[in-house]
Amino acid sequence: MADYWEDSEIKKSAVGIFSDDETPALEMCGVSVGGTAQLSEQINAGIKLSRPDRYSTDSLTGSFSGLVLKGDDDKVDLELHELVPERILQKIMDADNEDYSFLTRTIATEKDEQLRMLKRYYESRWSPPDVETVVTASLIGRPYSLELYKSIRLKKELLKAAENIGDGDLILNVTLFLNRTLKKKLFHDILASSPLAMQHYSSYLSTTKQIPLLTDTLEMLGKSKDASMKLYSEACTSPQRMLQRLRVCSRNHFSDSKHKHLIDDFIKLLEWQEGYDGGKLLGAxxxxxxxxxxxxxxxxxxxxxxxxxxxxxxxxxxxxxxxxxxxxxxxxxxxxxxxxxxxxxxxxxxGKKAKTDLPMEEVVLCMSRLGAPKTLLTSYLEFVDNLDKRLALAKKLQCHRSVIDTYVAQKDRLSLLNYKANLTPQSEEYVYAEQTLRNATVKWKN
Structure with a gap:
């Protein structure tokens, strides 16, 4: 066995690791293990300061507790905890505090070390890693595997840890792992007790267009209303197949809903649109x-x-x-x-009277914008009951006869005289104002 080890490729590749003459240069994110340990201590010390000093990204020698982000024209000072939550930062820092002392100490017996390496290898291959190890690996982007988590208890612990840390990627990965490795009943029970996992799973199914699976899951969890609305929303995304999908949706998911008449009215509208001018208004x-x-x-x-x-x-x-x-x-x-x-x-x-609930001033403005003649606007201004609104609108649209009649209705002789003075002499409006003023003056005297 010893002879085999001496001649094996494993022995040759391990020389650089276990040699007493060379010290391994392990790095994380481009920084040596010793450097990251020192960096971790600086960060932990900086977090605890009540008013930590700032530091610039070009120097790591001072108190490592804040960031100075430099742009082209300005810079923004940010506390480190404002960028990364403290619990996540702590896990990232702790990820480098592993025991690498066995790499630098003198190996007395190579055979014993080989056995220890093999033991660690098989333990890591067949025993699930600690839940916190997976969480940390996900946070810092290291590869990890969930396949060794066989029991229901460990799977629930893994999902709980992912929810506690708030890592959306890990939550979704664990949820998909549970869906793949558990019976549907157990999987739905876990989703029912975990709204956050359900939210990520629903978003994933919706994004990947797995609508039947999403609606079935919602139905199994007792969310029939959500399933119905999701099907309705999905049916409305494709005008070409909208009518067919809505019919199925109404028949299968809204049969006992108070909103069924709304769906049926929409279906009736789509049926009419299909037969109108070659379907040019389909979906309108x-x-x-x-x-x-x-x-x-x-x-x-x-x-x-x-x-x-x-x-x-x-x-x-x-x-x-x-x-x-x-x-x-x-x-x-x-x-x-x-x-x-x-x-x-x-x-x-x-005579005539208005038969509409629309504000008559809005009707007059609309007609004016679309080119209605002044005589027509004047006749409609009579149905604006508020005299002040009628007067202001008549002046705005330059409906002089309406302005004159409104002054008469208000018995405002002075304003009528002033308004007549501003009209073009001998014009049709001027003559009308003069006659109206004469008749009104006689009426007011009597």
Whole structure:
């Protein structure tokens, strides 16, 4: 056995390690073991200071407790604990405090050392490492394996340690390991008791588009509502297959839900969109569909599915939405008589009155932006009940007759005289102001 060892490649490769003449130069992150130990002591000392000194990244000789980050134009001073939580920093520092003394001491009996090396090798191969060792390895980017954690107790301890340290990568890796090595019932029980692991696992399944597995998991955990909403959300991501997916979603996951009528209304809208103008509005909102109908199919008979009135009845569109969509669409077509039919009706004495819940000042502004004539704006300004708002809006839109009539309604003779003086003499508005003022003065005297 000794002769074999003397001639083996292991012996030759181990000479540099166990030789009494050479000292191994072990490094971590480019710093020697001795250097990292000194660095660890400096950091620990710096953390404990109540007001630690700052240090620059170009010098490690002072108190190692803060960072100076230098940019092109400025620098930002940060405490070390503001960059890395203390518990994580401690684990990273402790990772280098391993016992390497056996590498530098004189080996009396090579055979004994070989046996100790073999023992350590087989122990590390068949016995699971300490849980904290895996956590630390994950934090500092060292390779680690979870396969040796066979028992339920060790697996739970591993997941708990990952959650305590807040390492998202390790939490997900452990969760996927549990899913791969446990029965579904046990795995779901662990997820039910660990919201953080469930959150990471759900995000992973959603990101990797494993929607059936995600919804099955949510269902098993009693989160049927979350599973339904996830399926609904996923169904809405593809307009081409949206209708088919929503039908399945409504039938299988919303059959006893109070929100089922909303899904069914959406399905009805998609069915209409599929048959309208080659599906050009597939996935559009109700307001967009109604606007297109008011713009291009205003004259469609009420028996047609493309009639704006029929569409509103079929999809429970409110009067306010219908009137606003019709106002914009017919104004673009300059179809002003049709707008009168929407917003005005006959009064008791043969006059007209408004029949809308929309603010009339907003209606007037919209018509003005879309090019309505001043005479039409003036007639609609009469239905703005607040005289101050009517006056301000009439001045803004330069509807002079409305301004004059409003001053008369306010019995403000002086303001009416001043306003007339600013009009172009002998213009139509000036003549109207003069006649109105004369008639109003006679009326006020009587």
């Amino acid at each position: 909102s109700v307001a967009t569909c109604l606007s297109d109908l008011c713009l291009n199919h205003w004259e469609a008979p009420k028996t047609s599915a493309n009639s704006p009135v029929t569409f509103c009845q079929a999809h429970n569109v409110s009067d306010r939405l219908y009137q606003w969509a019709a106002l914009i669409a017919r104004s673009k077509r300059q179809a002003w008589p049709e707008i009168d039919a929407i917003f005005l009706t006959k009064g008791w004495l043969g």
